[in-house]
Amino acid sequence: MHIMKKSSGNSKHSSSKDKKKTPSKEVATPQTWEEYMEEGVLLEEKGERYATGDKARRYYEKAGDMYNKACKLNPEDSDCLYNFGRVLYILVDFTHSPCQKLSLLNASIDRFRSALTYDSDNADTLFNLAQALTTHAEVIQDHDEEDEDEEHDHEHKHGDNDPYQGGSPEERAALELQEAISLFESCYSIQQRDLYDAVHDAKVQEDQEDQEEKPKDLVDQEKQELSNSAGVLIDTLISASQALTSLAFLVETVERSQGYYKEAAKKLEIALGVANDKMLWPSVAEEGSSSSKGKDKGKPVVAEVLGDGEDDVAPAIRPVSTFREAESKSDTVSQKEKICDIHLQYSNLLTSRTDRHFQDTGKVSESLYEKSLQHLDVVLDHQPRHVEALCDKGDLLGSWAQGLATFEKGVTPGMKGLENWDSASGSGIQLGTSDVIAEEPSAMPDGSMKGNRPARIWQLFASATRAFLTALEVEPQNTSILEKLGDIHWSRSLLSSSVAIKNRDMLLNNASVYYRYAWESCRDGSVENVDDEQRLEILLSWAQVLRAIPGKEEDIQRVLRQWKRCGxxxxxxxxxxxGDAGDILQEDFVEFALKQVRKL
Structure with a gap:
């Protein structure tokens, strides 16, 4: 979640405007408005130092309590309302409960709206209100109907000022996204004006003074302030693009959807222009600013992806990090990082368009997959160990492969008959052999893969596996990456091509190993961002794989008992x-698990 604070406006770990008032030591017993504000700032800074975990959460909660008391003493102070709203928004990251998320978001939105009442042109408040509305729109679409009913009850009791009560979750989300987009536009206008003023002042000073006479530290500071302003503007454009992308996928008509996607792309084009403006990034080497690298030039991405898929699958090993993180990270806004952020959003936008296109037409658009992949490769050219880009690449390639391996009706075959599978006869699962509807039967420039869909599917899955394994080298205890590797090895084991059949035993074993590692990484419940639902999902997926491996009956029972103990x-x-068991859990296995659980 992205939080914009008052001083620098580009990170939830930066200081707010009121943190300039930080005293040299804590106030023992706050009594006045100023003391409550100062204590809130101190507690918030302690939460930032811990970043995640229970200690960070407790400090943020205490900071929120201080801001709440300060607001009661001076309910019309925009800074106090802003700080309180921001802390409530930060606390959303510390809960997995949809109802608690929505409750915190409602309270945060209310504080931001109140702050704008007294300071209507504050860009930070506009930005954060837009972010909170965007997050609220996401949450109300994701949580269960039962939770939705509870939230409606909560809103009627505590949120009567909510303008979006009533209607379906999708309708409410669309209205919130539209307001968020409008707020981002207002924020952008203010930030653009400020940036233009800063550039103008810099040019005037350059004309009037000899730069060599200025102290180097002062010159560097002025340059960095200009880069910081450019970075904030880019963040706003990216966030606006994200909101437009979400709205484009949500609206009913194809025409409106395409219009919103185009608007989202325009925001990113503007952002790239800012990122490549040498005047705004004077200290960066020229070769670091190219945004077209990997986008329009060089070897076609798909040729690289499909050209070297291995035939044999290597066995899974316990993940150990081979990548050393930097000991300290600079707060300096980096042009390279901003370019990466822009291309990540470009990829997300195109991935969303791919999903929407399939939803509207029932066809797989390989050209959109290619374009999305190219933007991820721009990021990885700049930062080869960028975990988010690597995981996005793995997801994209896996979805691409799955799309090609899906039957025309879009339904993955079940697991019926798995226990009678015979590798010699090749009977049983027949995933990936149908003539799937696709816009472009072959993405290879020379046509060498045309008509060999099973080979393309295998190689796409292999490339996706490599992306996740590279990400795992950086974060070897990341539960979600381990689960993804389990999922992708399981999906590859279902393919019916000769190479898949040859490697099926290894694929199933690897899937079991990665699910076991994923479970071991989160079984005590201490891992951040892993909720009970994901833990239960890992155990069920693991049991499903074990069922496909002969002689694992006792292990299946042990895993299912653990699943039951976990809720x-x-x-x-x-x-x-x-309903829909999803892409990984098969209906046949769910029926099997239900019979087994009834016996436990």
Whole structure:
């Protein structure tokens, strides 16, 4: 979650405007408005030092309590309302409960709205209100109907000022996104004016004074202030693009959807222009500012992706980091990092368009997959160990492969008959052999892969696996990456091509190993950003893989017992059978698990 604070405006770990008032030591017993504000700032800074975990959460909660008391003493102070709203927004990251998230977001939005009442042109408040509305729109679409009913009850009791009560979650989300986009536009106008003023002042000073007579530290400071302002403007454009992308996927008509996608792309084009303006980044080497690298030039991305898929699958090993993080990170706004952020959003936009295109037409658009992949490769050219880009690449390639391996009706075959699978006869699962509808049967320039869909699917999955493994080298205890590796090895084991059949035993074993590592990394519940739902999902996926491996009956029972001890119920399995079990869990396995759980 991105938080903009008052001093620098580009990071939730930077200081707010009121942190300039920080005293040399803590106030023992706050009594006045100023003392409550100072204590809130001190507590918030302690939360920032811990970043994540229970200690950070407790400090943020205490800071929120101080700001709340300060607001009661002076309810019309915009800085106090802003700080309180921002801390409430930060606390959203510390809960997995949709109802708690929505409650915090409602309170945060209310404080930001109040702050704008007294300071309507504050760019930071405009930005954060827009972010909170965007996050609220995401959450109300994701949580269960039961949680939605509870939230409606909460809103009627505590949120009567919410203008978006009533209507379906999608309708409410669309309205919130539209308001967020308008707020981002207002924020951008203010930041653009400030940036133009700063550039004008810099040019005037350059004309009037001899730069060599200025102290170097002062010159560097002025340059960095200009880069900081440019970075803030880029953040706003990226966030506006994200909101437009979400709205484009949400609206019903194709025409409106395409219009919003175009607007989202325009924001990123403007952002790239700012990122490549030498006047705004005077201290950066010229070769570091190219945004077209990998986008329009060089070897076609798909040729690289499909050209070297391995035939044999290497066994899974315990992940150990081979990458040393920098001991300290600079707060300096980096042009290279901003360019990476822009291309990440370009990729997200194109991935969303790919999903929307399939939803509207039932066809796989390989050209959109290619373009999205090219933007990720720009990021990885700049930062080869960029974990988010690597995971996005793995997800994209996996989705691409899955799209090609899906039957025309878009339904993945079940696992019926798996226990009778015979590698010699090749009977059983027949995933990936149908003539799938696709806009472009072959993305290879020379046509060498044309008509060989199983080979392309295998190589896309292999490239996706490599991307996740590279990300795992950087973050070897990342539960989500380990789970992704389990998922992708399982998906590859279902393919019916000769190379998949040859490697099926290794693929199943690897899937089991990665699910086990994922479970070991989060089983005590201490891992951040891993909720009970994900832990239960890992255990079910692991049990499903074990069922496909002969002689694992006792292990299956052990994993399912653990799943039940962690809160898994028969009702949950019934819900999976009644709805969509997802891309990984197969209906046949869910039926099997339900029978087994009833015996436990």
């Amino acid at each position: 898994g119920t028969k009702d949950m399995l019934m819900e999976l059978l009644g």
